[in-house]
Structures are given as structure tokens and as C-alpha cells.
Amino acid sequence: MKFGISMFSTATGMPPHLAAQKAEQLGFESFFVSEHSHIPVSTDFPIGDEVPLIYKSMYDPFVAMAAAASVTSTIKLGTAICILPQHNPINCAKSLATIDQISGGRVVFGIGAGWNPPEMEHHGVRFSDRFSVTQESVEVMKVFWSEEEAAFHGKHFDIQPSWMWPKPVQSPYPELSLAGAGPNILNRAVKIAGGWMPVFAMQWHDSMVGKQTPLETLGEDQQTLRRLEAEMGKPKTIISAMGLPPTPQYIDYLLEHDVERMILTAPNDETSACADTIDQYALAISAYR
Template sequence: MKFGASMFFTDYSITPAVLAQALEARGFDIVWAPEHSHIPLSRKTPFPLGPELPKRYYDVMDPFVTLTAAAAATQTLKIGTGVCLITQRDPIQTAKLVASIDQVSGGRFVFGVGNGWNQDEMENHGAVFETRHKLARERIEAMKAIWTKAKAEYHGEFVDFGPMMTWPKPVQTPHPPILIGGAFPYSARRAVRYGDGWMPQTTASSKTPLTEVIPRFRQMAAEAGRDPASLRIAIGAQPPDRALIESYRTLNVDTVSTSLDPAKEDVILPILDHWADIIRRVNG
């Protein structure tokens, strides 16, 4: 089983380079960086993980910048967006960002994506909350065309461009793995439709244990004609509970990750040491 860690990198947290080196030295497989471009003072939609929005959501740095720093400081550690809010990003420019970071990291990038919950935030970017899911699908499809074709074009309702040429192309073929984040069943359906895997999430309104949801996801994939074994499952925000992690391993979960507070080394490194012991015990 693979292990990862996620952090909202801020100007008061451990730096991405130092955390990445610490993770690599302790046997972790991947570091995740989430994103929010900004947080509007208005709030049309509630925060799905609780009543209050933590300060780190306001302060988080751009994930492509922090992950590039992490990649430059390591040799084998994968780097991933967890998640990139594609409804708030131009698909042509984002396709170039993804290809570029995959190039500079030597093919170590994982593209975790999400459609967003903050209506006010995405509306500031010109996205319509009610049609965000179709917008996200079209942007993913358009980026796939850009990554895999010398002369790419895409024609949809929300994304529409004629033949173009753009480089670099990603190192990974046909492109970096695309993992769709969100709760069951809706994000799971999107993962089956156009993703390479799923990043399941429990929320205040979707509390079914992931150990029950994962078999249902695999059944959903099989019914849609996809090989369930071909779809990665990466679970985040997990406690250092060896028994729980072993249950995920039994379900063939690919990666289990912990969420770290944006703190300095004196707080973070002992936590990583504890996780390193779990990694050794789980993986023998």
C-alpha cells in the first residue's frame, strides 16, 4: 500500500521542499496540495466538512507553485493536486501547467481534480454553480485532447476551440492520472465516466463509511463496462489507525493519506515519524 500526506501550504507552514524531503525519507509515496484561489466574504453554500471554514482555506498558496518546489527537492516522491478546482481554471492554460509540471518532475505528477463546493468563489471566476459538473467534464476532455494530440481541438457547450498546437506534452502517457475527488455517488460516477481513479470523501451529508462505499464504487465501474481494478482509489484525511488502514488494504485501496495542519517542523516531523512506523508495519 502507498501512503501520502496533504497540506495547505501557507507562509507560516513548513515549506513544500522540507516537507517533501521528510516524506520521501520516511517512505511516503506522494505529497498532495489543495487549492482555493480566494474565499469570498459571502457564503451561498455551506462548508461541507463542518460549520466553520478553517483559516488555512484563506491562506493556501497555489498548488502548482508549491508542488514544483516539492518536486525539485526530491527524486522519487510523487506530487499531486488534492484537489485542483478545474471549474475555476482556464483549460488551455491548465493543460500547459499540468504538462509542464509533469516534465520538470520527471513524470511524477498526479492530477487530482474537483468541481468545487464554494458557489461564490467559482462565480467570481465566471463559472455557473448549477452547470459546474458539465463544465468540469468538458474541461477535462479538452485537456486530454491537448495532451494527446499534435493538433488538438474541442467543441462543447462550455469549451470550444479550433485546431491548435501547444507543447510540452506530459511525460506520462497518455497523460498524468486524473483522480476525481468528492463524495459518493456523484463524484464516483464522474470518476467512472472520465477519470483514472477516485478520491472518495465523506461529508456532513454523506457519512457512509468508505469501507462500505468502495465496493459499491467498484460495482458501479463494472456495470459501466470499466475494469474496476484499473481505477485507482486514493483516500485522504485519514487517522493513523493501523486497523482501519489494513481494512483499506483488504479492499485494494491504492493510497492512504493523512492531512497535516500548516505547522512548522517541530509539529510536523514527529507526526511523520509516527506514520513512518505505521507504513513499516503495514507494508512489512
């Protein structure tokens, strides 16, 4: 199993390029940044009474990834996650292809459909349309990444034959992973992305439905993934597990279930404190390298 680091990159925490550099030096396979373009004051935060400051002040993920690419050479660089329906898919395809070129083919694109209705609506997307917009956006991006003349005709996007370079270094396109929970997420992950990025709950309660995934259902979820892959003629879905600490209990459980990647969240602390946490994570996983 591979190990990655994720962080909410902001101006008050360790700069993302330094965190990525630190993670690479310690042998982590991947480094991820999160995204919220803004947080409307009217937001109803689903997992607390108040929206934390870090949600209101995240760096642009693509700029952060490009900065990290400039000071690293081997670590994969990704989003965990990019709220895709808030982006123009042509611009998004261009940005990620550029980063994939700059980094030498190290992009991992973790995507989500979003949870915040007013934030989504400020981007001109109806909240009820977010999943269909996400699916079409992925389809548009794949076409622009892989075809010399790209065209797409769907419900949300109607694009006449067009040219766009650069193409990604990774062929036909970078690794894609869909984050989310709920009854339809596995079908969407297989159909749209080829990867699933669940946030696992260590202690499950009913209020987490649709937000996080019960850890104890992982075996059942994998059986469902295998069935869906066979039905759709898709390759094995890559699982990137989030939300768990790097203790032997959880690492062994993920290994037993053949999970491909464990992503550990670094705190939004100043540089020395965040670096210390990444050091501690590296020590905790050293026996599993």
C-alpha cells in the first residue's frame, strides 16, 4: 500500500510546496491539496456548528500543485478534492495538463461534486445538477486530454470541434478518483473515474450518512466494486482511503482489504509544527514500507 499526505493549504499554514518537498524527502508516494473557492456566509456546515477558517481561506489547488511541482521530482501531486462542477472543464483540463507536463506526469485528480448549495449556485450550477455536471465535466476533460480534435455534445456542455494542447504526459490521462459517500457513489466511481476516495469514519453514527463511509463496510463495498467493474467492463477501481490515523490497527485493516493508498491529513499549522506531524506519520508507517 502507498501512503500520501493531504492538507488544507492556506496562508496561515505550512506552504504547500514546502510540505510536498518534505513529504517527498520522507518517501511519501503522493501529496494532495483541498479546495473551496469561497464560503458563503449563509453556509450550513454539515459536520459542526461553525465553518472553520481553513475552509474559507484555501489556496487555489492548481496553483499550489504547480508550486509543489517546481520543487519536487518524484512525488505525485493531486487534489483531494477538486469541486469539479464549479470549474469550466476546458480550463480545468488545460490547467491539469499543464501541471502534468511541468511535473513530468505526476498528477492525480481527486474530484467531488460538492456539498454546499450556496457555494455551488454562486458558480452558476444548480445544486441538484451537480452530479450530472460532474460526470459531463469528466467526459469533456477526457476528450480534450486524449483527442486531437475534441468535441462534446451533452446536456450541460455543447462544444464544437476544438484543439487544445498540451496533452497530459500520462496517457490517455491522469489518474482520476471520485470522493464521496452514499448509495450511488460506488457506481459513479467505477463509471466516471476508475478510482474511489472515501473518507472513512472511525466511529459511525447516522448523521454521517452521505458524508463519510463506515469502515466496517469496506469488504462489502469492494465486492460491489468488483461486480460493477465486471458489469461495465472497467478495470479495478483504485481506492485511496482518507480519514484514518496511521496506527497498526487501521493500516493492517486497509492492507487486509487490498486498499491501494492511505492518505494522511497534515494539520493547518505553521511550518515547523506541520513538518513535525509529517515526520511522525513517516515514523508510524516505517514498518510498512
